[in-house]
Amino acid sequence: MIIWKNIELVEPGEIVGEDVYDPSGFIILIKEGSVLKEGDIYLLKNRGVSILPIYVEEVLTSEDIEPTIDMELYDNLSKDLSNTFEEVKSGELNVKKVVKHSEEIMKKVLEKYNEKILNLIRKDQKPLARHAINTGVISSIIGISLGFDDETLNKLIISAILHDVAHEKPVRDIIEYYDTHPIKATGMLRKHFNMNDDVLLSILHHHERFDGKGYPRNLKGTSIPVFARILSIADAYDTLISKDFPGKAFSPYEAVKFIISNSGKMFDPNIVSKFVQYVGIYPTGTVVELSNGERGIVVKVLSGLIPLVKANGKLLDIVKEKIYIKKVIN
């Protein structure tokens, strides 16, 4: 995109967006695409140029799109869940409060389910709470896609909220990692709170793999409880896109690719397919280059997995516009 800038505000290193002519209109003073040097700016001023076309890359981030859980609810949940985790450890958990949080997440996801926008907070000072909320959101989306009733959804979200409660700090515990936290969490919850069995079993098995190579019990296929098979996808997706860990996070696009490529290995293929039908191949927040040369960001997924792309302030249904995605920009 090109913006016209007062020459007094132009800085060396900026790129000229269009050819600039001298006031007579016949001589090009500087060509489109030139990287401005101090001397160029000086000369242009001397030739009487007062404004310059400068090329600026449009700022495209998923932060421009409203998150699935709005910030007000997110902040409340994040604050409360951090206390909840402490309560679990000290044996004083108020289960009613967890049910309330689960219902809040469920209500919000149900409200927004048809919009097909999955936009998650990817960095937070309270990373364990952030991961719990996001795993809850993704799990409930999958649960709704599978036709679960409210009571079943609630148990699923509670499992998601509490699945990593035995972690002291966030851990990228998805690939080649073995840990006892599922056993510890189940023990803490069972001993102190007489928690529902479906919840306990899904927490215990959230690191099992569909091919039987997971832990702690090497369960295989559909012998893994269905909640745990859902949780493992939600858990992996959020862990991969999280910016709470050192090193580069996966983009939503790379995370979906990871999940698809592990379908039948780490994950239940039927549940992967429900998840992908919702998030699409190019999930919300994916920055793409279009065949018409524009750059845009995927805002949501239309039916048939077609992404709705925002580019230069316009919303484009790429099928209607007869354009296609040339590449994904990370």
Ligand SMILES: [Fe+2]
């Ligand atoms: Fe875990």
Ligand SMILES: [Fe+2]
């Ligand atoms: Fe996790």
